[in-house]
Amino acid sequence: xxxxxxxxxxxxxxxxxxxxxxxxxxxxxxxxxxxxxxxxxxxxxxxxxxxxxxxxxxxxxxxxxxxxxxxxxxxxxxxxxxxxxxxxxxxxxxxxxxxxxxxxxxxxxxxxxxxxxxxxxxxxxxxxxxxxxxxxxxxxxxxxxxxxxxxxxxxxxxxxxxxxxxxxxxxxxxxxxxxxxxxxxxxxxxxxxxxxxxxxxxxxxxxxxxxxxxxxxxxxxxxxxxxxxxxxxxxxxxxxxxxxxxxxxxxxxxxxxxxxxxxxxxxxxxxxxxxxxxxxxxxxxxxxxxxxxxxxxx
Amino acid sequence: xxxxxxxxxxxxxxxxxxxxxxxxxxxxxxxxxxxxxxxxxxxxxxxxxxxxxxxxxxxxxxxxxxxxxxxxxxxxxxxxxxxxxxxxxxxxxxxxxxxxxxxxxxxxxxxxxxxxxxxxxxxxxxxxxxxxxxxxxxxxxxxxxxxxxxxxxxxxxxxxxxxxxxxxxxxxxxxxxxxxxxxxxxxxxxxxxxxxxxxxxxxxxxxxxxxxxxxxxxxxxxxxxxxxxxxxxxxxxxxxxxxxxxxxxxxxxxxxxxxxxxxxxxxxxxxxxxxxxxxxxxxx
Numbered sequence: 001x002x003x004x005x006x007x008x009x010x011x012x013x014x015x016x017x018x019x020x021x022x023x024x025x026x027x028x029x030x031x032x033x034x035x036x037x038x039x040x041x042x043x044x045x046x047x048x049x050x051x052x053x054x055x056x057x058x059x060x061x062x063x064x065x066x067x068x069x070x071x072x073x074x075x076x077x078x079x080x081x082x083x084x085x086x087x088x089x090x091x092x093x094x095x096x097x098x099x100x101x102x103x104x105x106x107x108x109x110x111x112x113x114x115x116x117x118x119x120x121x122x123x124x125x126x127x128x129x130x131x132x133x134x135x136x137x138x139x140x141x142x143x144x145x146x147x148x149x150x151x152x153x154x155x156x157x158x159x160x161x162x163x164x165x166x167x168x169x170x171x172x173x174x175x176x177x178x179x180x181x182x183x184x185x186x187x188x189x190x191x192x193x194x195x196x197x198x199x200x201x202x203x204x205x206x207x208x209x210x211x212x213x214x215x216x217x218x219x220x221x222x223x224x225x226x227x228x229x230x231x232x233x234x235x236x237x238x239x240x241x242x243x244x245x246x247x248x249x250x251x252x253x254x255x256x257x258x259x260x261x262x263x264x265x266x267x268x269x270x271x272x273x274x275x276x277x278x279x280x281x282x283x284x285x286x287x288x289x290x291x292x293x294x295x296x297x298x
Numbered sequence: 299x300x301x302x303x304x305x306x307x308x309x310x311x312x313x314x315x316x317x318x319x320x321x322x323x324x325x326x327x328x329x330x331x332x333x334x335x336x337x338x339x340x341x342x343x344x345x346x347x348x349x350x351x352x353x354x355x356x357x358x359x360x361x362x363x364x365x366x367x368x369x370x371x372x373x374x375x376x377x378x379x380x381x382x383x384x385x386x387x388x389x390x391x392x393x394x395x396x397x398x399x400x401x402x403x404x405x406x407x408x409x410x411x412x413x414x415x416x417x418x419x420x421x422x423x424x425x426x427x428x429x430x431x432x433x434x435x436x437x438x439x440x441x442x443x444x445x446x447x448x449x450x451x452x453x454x455x456x457x458x459x460x461x462x463x464x465x466x467x468x469x470x471x472x473x474x475x476x477x478x479x480x481x482x483x484x485x486x487x488x489x490x491x492x493x494x495x496x497x498x499x500x501x502x503x504x505x506x507x508x509x510x511x512x513x514x515x516x517x518x519x520x521x522x523x524x525x526x527x528x529x530x531x532x533x534x535x536x537x538x539x540x541x542x543x544x545x546x547x548x549x550x551x552x553x554x555x556x557x558x559x560x561x562x563x564x565x566x567x568x569x570x571x572x573x574x575x576x577x578x579x580x581x582x
Contacts, residue, residue: 025542025561029415033319054555058575061536061546065368068538072545075556227371279539280357280373281412283320 001293003041005248005270006161006186008096008123010041014261014289017252017275018100018126018165019046019072024089026282035094039285043090044098044273045082047128050108052078056220062198067229067254068276069196071220074102074128079115087121096123100165104134106153117158124161127154127185130169130192142170144179151183163250166190168230168237177241177249189250189273190241191234193224227276228254235263242268256284258291314417315346317541321373321412323359327385328405333467335435336401337379338388340409345386348378350443351532351565354413355540356388358399362410370396372538377439377509377564378414379471386411389438389471415540416564419443419530422505427453430472431494431518433510434460439532439565441471443507448473455497459490459514491517498525506568508532516574529568535559549575 003013016039023043027034055075062069076082079101090097099122103109109127116125129141129150140146141164155162164180166173168191177188198217216222234253242249251269255261256277264272277284327339338356348354355373362370374396380387392401403409419439422428428447430440437458447454456475460466463483469475476493478485486492491514498504502525508518509532522529537547540560548556552572557563 019545020543022542022545025558028561029317029541030319031316037319055545055548058546058548058556059536060548061538061544063369063371066363066371068372070538070544070546075545075548276538279544280371281321281410282539282541282543286320 001296003270005250006124006163008042008161010096010271012041012289012293013265013271014040014285014292015042015098015250015271015273016040016044016278016285017273018044018128019074020275021278021282022046023093024086030282035092037283037286038094039278039283039289040095040274041271041289042096042098042123043093044126045086045090045100046076047074047100047102048076048079048082048112049074049102050079050112052076052081056218058219059217060219062217062223064198064225064227064229067225067227068279069198069218069223069225070193071218071223073220079112083115083119087119091121097121098124098126098163100126100128102128102131104131106150109150110154110157113154113162114157117160122160124163125158126163126165126189128165128192130165130167139167139169141165141167141176144172144175147176148179148183151180151185155184161186163187163189165192166241167192168233169195173237174240174244177245181245181247185247187248187250187270188241188245189252191230191237191253193226194230194233195222196225197222226254228256230254231260235267238264238269239267255288256280258288258295261288261292262295315348315352315414317346317413317415318344321355321410324409324411326403326405326407326409329401329403332389332470334391334465335468336390337471338390338400338403340386340388340411341384342386342411343384345411345414348381348386348414348442349418350446351377351418351439352414352416353377353540353564354386354388354411354415356400357410358403359408359410362399365395365399367395370399372396373410373412373540374400375534375537375540375560377532379438379441380445381442389435389468391435412540416560417562419507419532419565421447421450422452426503426505427455427501429494429497429504429506430454430456431490431506431508431510432456432458432472433490433514434465435468436510436514436532436534437468437471439509440507444472457490457493457497459493459510460484489517490514491521494518495521498527502527506530512574512576516576519568519571519574522568530565531568531571531574532565533559533563533574
């Protein structure tokens with residue numbers, strides 16, 4: 001059930017969602033078995049930015065019915081340290097490495113992409129465009145015109161496949177996908193987390209009239225919802241985007257079984273990504289790929 | 299690692315026990331009442347011997363979800379309280395939809411487990427007695443630590459604090475513990491750090507190992523820092539995965555940045571922290 005995606009030959013159609021699997025931490029936790037039983041057909045890094053980021057103050061997590069709100073804040077060691085320290089280790093994984101990057105201006109994104117282009121260990125670059133434009137405050141990926149402009153500026157900087165990770169927090173997601181395609185993207189991936197929040201719990205036994213105003217639970221204020229809670233939304237968006245673009249689509253959102261992966265493939269996705277389910281079981285990707293293969297028609 | 303005289307007296311952590319890759323389906327061997335707590339015993343023929351202080355992510359194999367607020371969804375992190383060939387013990391307290399469901403489990407039922415995970419306690423490098431300071435359900439990793447230290451003939455004294463008498467029954471998990479309760483119903487009353495201060499008054503040539511609620515850990519950290527006594531703190535934090543993937547379980551590190559409790563801990567040298575923050579608890 002090998003599959004071709006943007007020129008990459010992959011053993012099966014299951015990869016990880018960016019930021020949901022730290023392969024180096026997993027290698028420390030599980031030893032050599034991580035490599036011999038690696039659950040994904042390609043490895044997508046967490047988001048890398050030009051400068052190091054500490055991430056958001058805790059608390060960073062909130063459990064919901066069949067889901068998780070996170071406000072992690074993209075902690076990472078910055079481009080230079082990622083390329084110097086992490087990438088050589090990631091390159092020893094048994095699968096191709098896709099590096100996910102985020103910048104707040106076209107120039108920043110271009111610099112990130114150009115640096116990735118220079119590294120043979122990187123097979124493809126994924127752009128996280130769920131980043132507010134520093135001038136307008138709007139997510140770059142939520143505005144089709146802005147997204148196409150960014151892609152046009154960035155596209156010439158690399159010959160590697162460029163995948164745009166679309167935000168679901170946009171008025172017209174298929175329009176954003178079309179803009180990415182028009183700007184020169186080789187593929188799109190969706191959905192990212194849905195914007196969400198949680199409030200500090202009401203203390204037991206208190207009368208709400210006497211309490212101080214409720215505050216957001218998450219240290220970052222708001223966060224993003226993932227897990228089975230968003231699966232049906234993901235299916236609708238992946239179907240809508242797949243119907244409009246010609247470039248391949250990576251579908252994700254609440255996939256926790258081969259049946260969920262099959263749904264996304266059947267509405268037009270070329271690959272599926274597993275995210276939050278890997279938190280519950282680091283080997284979930286391998287299970288889903290195996291079950292997909294076993295259930296393959298014919 | 300850390301700086302200061304405290305860290306110098308702690309041994310290096312040896313190569314830690316490595317978890318099999320992927321969660322595994324285990325069978326509950328039994329569930330014992332222990333005052334306000336339960337001891338969950340799990341048959342684990344595959345898992346390696348854990349290091350004291352390591353933890354596992356647990357979830358019931360059936361009906362995980364559909365409880366209060368349609369939760370739980372994520373697995374829950376538990377210190378391994380005791381381990382003998384092929385059987386792991388966990389100390390549970392019903393404080394939310396996840397722990398409630400786990401407390402319902404009975405012998406023969408299925409349990410998903412991932413572990414052992416994280417970095418455990420480092421053994422004392424020089425000849426120092428070990429003071430084990432525990433609070434509430436946080437006494438769990440001190441039991442397996444006591445087993446290990448006793449096998450190594452390290453002198454051990456356990457000091458345990460509980461909210462009330464029904465919780466103080468949990469002290470039976472350790473041997474020969476001195477116990478205090480917040481309400482004075484058992485022991486002298488007062489805080490477990492009062493017991494610790496009295497012990498250090500007698501003899502400061504000790505290593506402190508502590509696990510419990512954040513305010514207790516902060517009091518232990520501050521006391522040990524003042525006395526120049528090395529301390530290792532087993533922290534708790536809300537975590538989604540347990541193996542460094544989600545970046546959800548961070549605590550501020552001395553000198554800036556964050557530590558991930560799951561992979562940098564859960565046992566963290568007190569010298570690496572400015573303060574144990576009483577921040578948000580785990581998804582229970």
